[in-house]
Amino acid sequence: MLHEIVHAVEHTFEESIVLIPILFVTYVIMEWLEHRAKDKSLNMIRFSGKLGPLAGGLIGIIPQCGFSGAAASFYTAHSITLGTLIAVFMATSDEMLPILISAALEPVMITKILVVKCAAGVVCGYLVDILYKRRPKIEPNHIHDFCEQEHCECEKGIFSSAVKHTISVFVLIFIVSIAAHMLVHFAEEKNIILADSIWNHPVIGHFLAGIVGLIPNCAASVLLTELYVTGVIDIGIMMTGLFVNAGIGLLVLIKVNHHMKENFSITGILYILGVLSGIVTGFIL
Secondary structure (H helix, E strand, C coil): CHHHHHHHHHHHHHHHCCHHHHHHHHHHHHHHHHHHCCHHHHHHHHHHHHCHHHHHHHHHCCCCCHHHHHHHHHHHCCCCCHHHHHHHHHHCCCCHHHHHHHCCCCHHHHHHHHHHHHHHHHHHHHHHHHHCCCCCCCCHHHHHHHHHHCCCCHHHCHHHHHHHHHHHHHHHHHHHHHHHHHHHHHHHHCCCCCCHHHHCCCCHHHHHHHHHHCCCCHHHHHHHHHHHHCCCCCHHHHHHHHHHCCCCHHHHHHHHCCCHHHHHHHHHHHHHHHHHHHHHHHHHC
């Protein structure tokens, strides 16, 4: 047991340490917007709001879960729309791409998977923006409110405040990721995850994959992709889990957004859209 814990800590540290630059840059941008949010910056944010889901889908397919964390922070500061956040979350590929490449999957199929993830994120993102009528007007004051909420002490300087945010979020991610690794390891050891009859059930399989996808850690994407390349689950079920899995996005959202009811609503929207998109993908690919 001790060996597994040590291994989980080492593995999690190696995975999480690469998030620090992305988190830091994100918070530097947030602090800069707080200090410099003038007309030009505001227009840029508003413009990105119109094309946000498209940009979110394209950024999300980059195999790095840190972008979903950045999107969560920007959403909390009301710098992007809910649809843009959903687009990033659904398109996030995390460890999927490296595993598919290492498994020697055909390049054409890998390309199709990436295109479908991006397209689903974009379509669902715009759908959410169309249906979600109560999204707030994007103003620089919201960024100021976010900084006040997080007690970032901006007056002490952009970089010092960004460092404080980065360390705070990184520690939370590190702790939760260790727990997630241990949970996945326990499930595999007890053969809970690898029950073919459960995974490939036409209904249960998708809902189960969606639940696994909610694990805020790359371990979920690793597990789902491995199950696919080894033939345990079909591509539709894998995609369901990967659509729902937003890397560290949900974890960062819960950390920085103090409106828990809203966080649960976003999680529910992500889960429902992910499951539906996965079912549709099963018929397409």
